[in-house]
Amino acid sequence: MKQKPSRGKGGKSRIDKKESKWAYIKKNYVLYLFLLPAVLLVFIFNYIPMYGVLIAFQDFSVTKGIFGSDWVGLDHFRSFLTSPNFIRIFMNTIKLSVYGLIIGFPVPIILALMLNQVRRMNIKKNIQLVIYAPHFISTVVIVGMLFIFLSPAGPINALITQFTGNPVSFLSDPAYFRTIFITSGIWQGAGFSSIVYVAALSNADPQLHDAATLDGASLLQRIWHIDVQVIKPIMAVLFILAIGGIMGVGFEKAYLLQTDMNIPASEIIDTYVYKRGLLAGDWSFGAAVGLFNTVIGLILLVIANTVVKRLNGETLY
Incomplete structure (x- = not known):
C-alpha cells in the first residue's frame, strides 16, 4: 500500500512545496543568474579565507606555514582571557559600542522623520546634501579636523580659555575620548x-495622514502612529545588525585618536589585535583575539535576532 504524502499547514504536502520551489527557480532562473556573481564573490573572498583561523590554534610560523605549524589548541585564548589588560580592553570596546548604539541609533530615525515633514523639495535636497556630506569624508580627514579643533591652540579651546582661563586637554584626557569618538561618529554617519x-x-x-488630520490628530500623533509604524520593520532589522556589530567599534578612528595619555580609554580589541598581531608579529595570538571578537559578535547577533523576533515579530533570518 502506497503511503500518502504528509500534509502540512494549508493542506499542501511537503512534496508539493518542494516542487513549487523548483518550479519557481526554473521560472525565474535569470534572476538567480544575476545573483550568481555576488554569491561567488562572497564565497571566494569571505568563506574560502576562513581556513586562516586555524593559526589561532597554532604556534604559527611563516616558514612552516599553516599546515606545518605546531598545534597549541586554546593556549592563545587562555593567554588573552587571563592577561591583566583583558578586562580593560574588553570593557572599553563594550562601552564605546553600547554608548554609541544607545545615543547614535535613534538619530538617523529622528533625522528621517524630520526630513519627511519638509514639503519644499529644493530645501529638502539642500538639507540632505549637508547631512549626507560628512559620510564621504575619510576617517583620516575627520581625525585631522578633530585634532585641529580640539588642540590646546584650537578654536574651541580659544573660546574656553576666554571664559575659564585654562584650555582643556580633550585629546590627551581619557575622560573625553568616548565623547569625542561617539559624537564625531554620529556627525559623520547619521545623515x-x-x-x-x-x-x-x-x-x-x-x-x-489626511484621514488622521481630519480626525484631529496632532503632528506628533501622526508621526508616531503612521510614520514610525511604516519604518518599524526596518528599525528592527537594522537594530539586530547593530547589535551583531557591537564588537566592531572601528579600528581606524580609535587608532588615529589614540595617544599615550588616553590609552586607558582608547585601547580596544581591534587596536590590541593590530599591535600584538601585526606590529609585534604574534600572528597566532592576534588571530585568536580576532576570532574571540567575532564569536562574541555572532552570539550577540543570534540573541538580538531571537529577542526582536519574539517582541516585534521581525527577524533577520
Whole structure:
C-alpha cells in the first residue's frame, strides 16, 4: 500500500512545496543568474579565507606555514582571557559600542522623520546634501579636523580659555575620548544612515495622514502612529545588525585618536589585535583575539535576532 504524502499547514504536502520551489527557480532562473556573481564573490573572498583561523590554534610560523605549524589548541585564548589588560580592553570596546548604539541609533530615525515633514523639495535636497556630506569624508580627514579643533591652540579651546582661563586637554584626557569618538561618529554617519528610513517613509500612504488630520490628530500623533509604524520593520532589522556589530567599534578612528595619555580609554580589541598581531608579529595570538571578537559578535547577533523576533515579530533570518 502506497503511503500518502504528509500534509502540512494549508493542506499542501511537503512534496508539493518542494516542487513549487523548483518550479519557481526554473521560472525565474535569470534572476538567480544575476545573483550568481555576488554569491561567488562572497564565497571566494569571505568563506574560502576562513581556513586562516586555524593559526589561532597554532604556534604559527611563516616558514612552516599553516599546515606545518605546531598545534597549541586554546593556549592563545587562555593567554588573552587571563592577561591583566583583558578586562580593560574588553570593557572599553563594550562601552564605546553600547554608548554609541544607545545615543547614535535613534538619530538617523529622528533625522528621517524630520526630513519627511519638509514639503519644499529644493530645501529638502539642500538639507540632505549637508547631512549626507560628512559620510564621504575619510576617517583620516575627520581625525585631522578633530585634532585641529580640539588642540590646546584650537578654536574651541580659544573660546574656553576666554571664559575659564585654562584650555582643556580633550585629546590627551581619557575622560573625553568616548565623547569625542561617539559624537564625531554620529556627525559623520547619521545623515547617510537616514537614507534607508527616508526611502521607507515614501511608502507611507498620504491618505492616512489626511484621514488622521481630519480626525484631529496632532503632528506628533501622526508621526508616531503612521510614520514610525511604516519604518518599524526596518528599525528592527537594522537594530539586530547593530547589535551583531557591537564588537566592531572601528579600528581606524580609535587608532588615529589614540595617544599615550588616553590609552586607558582608547585601547580596544581591534587596536590590541593590530599591535600584538601585526606590529609585534604574534600572528597566532592576534588571530585568536580576532576570532574571540567575532564569536562574541555572532552570539550577540543570534540573541538580538531571537529577542526582536519574539517582541516585534521581525527577524533577520
